[in-house]
Each structure stands twice: as structure tokens, then as C-alpha cells.
Amino acid sequence: MRSTTTLFASVVSAPTIFVILLAGLVACPASGQDEDGRPAETEPSAEAYRADIQELAETIRTTHPRPFQVQSEQAFDALLAGELASVDAGWTRRDLLWSMSRIIASIGCGHSQTAAYFTQQDALIAPADRFPVDVRLVAGRLLVIDPLTNGARLSVGEEIVSINGRPVTEIMEGVFRHIAADSNLRAPKQDRFNVYATSYLTYELGFPGTYSVRTTRSDGVVPLTLTESFAHRPIISPDDPCPDTLCFRIDPATGVPVMRIRSFGFYGNDGAAFAEFVDDSFAAIVASGAEAILIDVRNNHGGSGLAAAYLLRRLATKPFRYWANETDPRAIDDLFEIQHPVDTGYDGEVFVLINADTFSSVPHFAALARHNGMATLFGEPAGGGVSTNDGKRLHTSSSFGVEYLIARMRFDVDASTAGIDGPVQPDVLIERTTRDVLFGEDSQLFAAIQLAHGATATEPG
Numbered sequence: 018m019r020s021t022t023t024l025f026a027s028v029v030s031a032p033t034i035f036v037i038l039l040a041g042l043v044a045c046p047a048s049g050q051d052e053d054g055r056p057a058e059t060e061p062s063a064e065a066y067r068a069d070i071q072e073l074a075e076t077i078r079t080t081h082p083r084p085f086q087v088q089s090e091q092a093f094d095a096l097l098a099g100e101l102a103s104v105d106a107g108w109t110r111r112d113l114l115w116s117m118s119r120i121i122a123s124i125g126c127g128h129s130q131t132a133a134y135f136t137q138q139d140a141l142i143a144p145a146d147r148f149p150v151d152v153r154l155v156a157g158r159l160l161v162i163d164p165l166t167n168g169a170r171l172s173v174g175e176e177i178v179s180i181n182g183r184p185v186t187e188i189m190e191g192v193f194r195h196i197a198a199d200s201n202l203r204a205p206k207q208d209r210f211n212v213y214a215t216s217y218l219t220y221e222l223g224f225p226g227t228y229s230v231r232t233t234r235s236d237g238v239v240p241l242t243l244t245e246s247f248a249h250r251p252i253i254s255p256d257d258p259c260p261d262t263l264c265f266r267i268d269p270a271t272g273v274p275v276m277r278i279r280s281f282g283f284y285g286n287d288g289a290a291f292a293e294f295v296d297d298s299f300a301a302i303v304a305s306g307a308e309a310i311l312i313d314v315r316n317n318h319g320g321s322g323l324a325a326a327y328l329l330r331r332l333a334t335k336p337f338r339y340w341a342n343e344t345d346p347r348a349i350d351d352l353f354e355i356q357h358p359v360d361t362g363y364d365g366e367v368f369v370l371i372n373a374d375t376f377s378s379v380p381h382f383a384a385l386a387r388h389n390g391m392a393t394l395f396g397e398p399a400g401g402g403v404s405t406n407d408g409k410r411l412h413t414s415s416s417f418g419v420e421y422l423i424a425r426m427r428f429d430v431d432a433s434t435a436g437i438d439g440p441v442q443p444d445v446l447i448e449r450t451t452r453d454v455l456f457g458e459d460s461q462l463f464a465a466i467q468l469a470h471g472a473t474a475t476e477p478g
Contacts, residue, residue, distance in 0.1 A: 059416040063104045066113050069414040070100055073117055073421065077124060082345070082406055082427045087125030087201055096123055110417055114138045115220050117419060118195040127205065127376055127400065128407045130197040132420035135213040138220060148218040148228055149244045152177065153211045153454045159185045162250075162455055166242040171232065174455055179231045181222060192217045198400065202440055204373035205400035211454075212252065252316070253279075254457045259313075263291070265298040267305060271470035274302045274310045275462075278328075281320030281378050291324045295331060299361040309366040309469045313462065315396065319377025322352050322428075329382065332367055332391040333358035338431035339385065345408065345426035367392040368469045370462065371443060376400040377407065380441040381430040387444065388432035395465045397448060399441040404429040 059065050074097050077084050085093060100116045115138065118131050131137055150171060151163035159178075164171040178185055189210075195217070196206040210217050222228075228241040253260050264277040276298050283291035302310055312328075326339050339352040369392045371383050380399040386392040408426035413419070435441050447464045 061108070063106055063108065065416040066104045066108050066116075067101050069113060069416045069419060070097070070104070070116060070120065072415055073120055073412075076412055076423055077121070077129070080410070080423045080425055081124060081126065081129060082425065083126075084124050088123055093123060096120065110419075111138070111141050111220070111224070113417060114141070114419060115195065117414075117421060118197075121421060121423075122195055122197045122201075125197075125199065125201040126406050126424050127197055127199040128405065128409045128422065128424040130422055132411060132422055134209070135216055137420065139213055139216045142216055142219055142224075144246050145243045146219060146224050146226070147244060147247055148180070148215045148222065149241050150177070150215070150230070151250070152214050152218075154189065154207050154214070155449075155451050155454045157186070157189075159189070160451070160455060165247070166244050167239075170239050170241070171230075172234075174451075176233045177230045178233060180218065181225055181227075181229060183222070188218065188221055191221045195220070199376075199402065199405055200439065202373070202398075202400060204398060204440075205376065208372075208374040208400070213249070215247065256457060263294040265294070265301060267301075267307075268466050268470075271466055272305065272307060273466050273469050274298070274305060274307050275466065276310065276312045278312065278314050279317050281317065281322075281324040281382070283324045284321050288321070288323060288327075292327055295328055296361075299331060299363055303362040307363075307365060309368065309472055310363070311368045311370060311395075311465055311469045312392070313370045313465070314375055314379050314382065315370055315372040315461075316374045317376070317379045318374070319379050322349060322378050322381065325378045325382040325385075326352060326356055329385055329389075329391065330356055330359045331361050332386060333389060334391075335389070337385065337389045341403075341429040341431040341433075343404070343427060343429040345428065347408070347426060348428060366469070366472055368465065368472070369394050370447075370465045371396040371399045371441065372449070372461070373397050373400045373440075377405060381405075381428075381432075384432035384435040384441045385430050387441075388434050393445065394441070394443040395445050395447050395468060396443045396461065397446065398439075398443065402438070402440050403432050403435045 097120065100120060103116070114131060118138070121129050121131065149165055150161055150167055151165060152159050153162050158176050161171050161173055161175045161177065163173070180188060192210055193203065193206045196209050198205040229238045230241060231238060259266060259277040262279045265274070267274050322339065329337070333356070336355045336357050339356050340348060369383055369386055371379070371394055375383070380401040381403065383394055383399060384403045387394055405428050406424035406426065407428055409422040409424045412421050412423060445468065447461050450460050452458050453460055
């Protein structure tokens, strides 16, 4: 059995290994590209828009391993027919992108979506067209986090209940139909909406040109002033004590070591950096004498199964399997082999913190850690489960050059106790609070550290 460090290196020499979760993308040129690979110029027409939609549907049918897992083929056909019927002479690229996102999201696969999340759509919104209030969805409530040009009318924390006469509940149902998530889970859809909230609202409301809202504090309709400029907030707060992709620290109040892992996306030779981080962290943990550690993988969208396996082997006390038999045989061969533990010298308690924005190989990691008795899970239900689809390829539509990703393979991990039909669940539920969302606090992390500390704290004698 090769060491996991060697397994990282083996990725470079195996040309098919890009298929592992969230690996590098393979572009599939469209027939409508010129010799330089750029989309060929297509005169906008209803026929051309329909051609791109039909091409997308055919790609899903012939490429995705489980296109009708969460909806029937008949339901997919009905959705496709409705989208094709909606095309008219007034359509633009924005309409095409919005329609394609609806079709892709319907299959319930978080690895299949219009490329680069919502950036293609976002780039087509002029400042004066954008919904002019920055908001976040928290437990079904649409809350103002920045009134922007409407500070005289709205305040931070105010709940919007309708926009342009439409109830927020109805608007969000419409938005969620365009956001891809494994098994169409609602919690990760909420997290992804919150990254591009003003953009999704602009599309769902149809670029109306004017906006008005009702709130729980207003006596009537509140007209909004449009913005002249807008910038999305950074996903990682500048006040975060661990802003790097990989970060290790010891909590000064409790002495609990915290490993912050924002990505498992370390491939080929980059795997050495991940291995070094893990090894150095465990050396510091052992030296500290800590009896409990917290591994924080929230907001981690996945990456290499080899990275996840490397960490799991350092938590394991007995051999375990990584891939389940259902996994596509084109997946990394080494992860079909029995994984053997590597002694780090640490034998204390391990806690893993997850949330709905943990995705792909991260729920895999969490499920395997619990299934094999390596860790207790804190936090919220993950954004995926033990079974996912990936090995995605980048496609470009023939008429208008819209880029989209479609998964090609199934990946399951050997953690049957987690169940196959839903998200990986925490052992201890710790939910984010409204203040966390509005003011960038992190009560979830604070609570997890306190629980980890309390799990091993001794009563005074």
C-alpha cells in the first residue's frame, strides 16, 4: 500500500484522474465555435435560443449518470417543453442563461450548473437594473444587511415581505428553481442565493426597472432608489481569524486546537502543501497536550478525495474503505484500496464542524469520519451526502457560447450509516444565528469550541 503522500504524486502521472471531485475541468467545444475556440457569431432569434436549450437537454440526457434521480423523465420533458414554448423574439442572452439554469437545476446535481456559479448572469446586470438593497435569506426571512441607496427608508435587520407586490415566499420559490444543489436540498440553495442575492432577485423579478418593497416595519409600499454602483461583499470576512485556505490555531480561551480547511482542492504536486499542513498541525496538537480538537470544514466546496483520505488516515485507528462499490470505476484507483491508519501520536477527541455550504468530497469526509468512529459532527446538515455526481465537463452552447458544467460520474463513499438519500447530518445541531448573518459574527464556531472543550474538561475536585 503506497503512502498517501505518494498517492498525491500519482495524480500527475494518471491522465484520467482529473475526474475526481471538483477537479480541473475538461472543455467540450461546441459545434458553433470558430477555429480559435470562440463562440461563433449567431444572430439572435427564437430558433437559435431554442437550439441552445435543446442542445443542453440532450447533453444532460447523454452525459449525466443519474439525470432523472430526483425527477421523472416525464417531468423533465414537460419542463423542457415549457421553456422552449417561452422563447420569443424579445429574448436576450439573459433570458437564455436564466432558462438554462432552470433546466440544469431541475436534475438535483450540485456539480451541474451554468459555469462559475452565477457569474455569467451577474455580469449582464447594469447597476441601474439591479435590486438596490443588499439582503440575506435567514430561515426563510429576507433581511436587509445593507440598504445601499435606501438608508433613509430601510434599516439593517429589517425584514422584507414583498417586492413589487410579490410575496417573498413566492419569489424565493422561483429563485430556488434556478439554483443547483444535490437532491435539490434547500439549505445549500439558501447559502448560494446569499452570495448573489441582489442578482438572483433581479432575474427572478424580470429586470423591472423600478422596485418597491413592503417590510414588517413599513405601513405601506416603500419605493426604492436605484443604485449607481454595486460590489458583492467578500465571502470571507476581513475580520476572520483564519482567512487562509488552510489555517491552524489554538483557541486562546480554551486551548482547543482548531484546523480550518476551506478546500480539499489540492491536486498533483499541490498535495504536498496539504500534507505538510496536516502533519504540522498534528505535531503542534501533540505538543500542546490537547485532549480535543476541532476540524472546521464549513464553506468548503470539496476537492480531491486524496486530500480527504490523507486527513482521515491520520484520524483513523483501524483500516477503512473510501469508495463504495457504486462508485464509477474510472475514479481514482487508490481510493478503492483499503486505507490504513497513520499514527500521529494524538489519541484525543475529534470534532468536525460542518454546515449547508459543505459540499462534494466534504460530506464524504464527514460521513466517513463518523461512520468509522473517528469524529463527532457538529453544526448543520451538510450540502450533500454519501453519494454525489461529478467528473464534470465544461460545455459551450453552439449558438451563444453559454458555458455550463454537466457531471459524468457517480461517486459514493463507504459510509452506509449516513444513508444515501439525504444530507450528512450532524450529531450535535449548532445553527447559525441571525446576528451571524447580519453582522459577520460566528457564534457557531464559538459554540463548537466550547462543546469540544467541555467534552474533555475535568470537574474541579
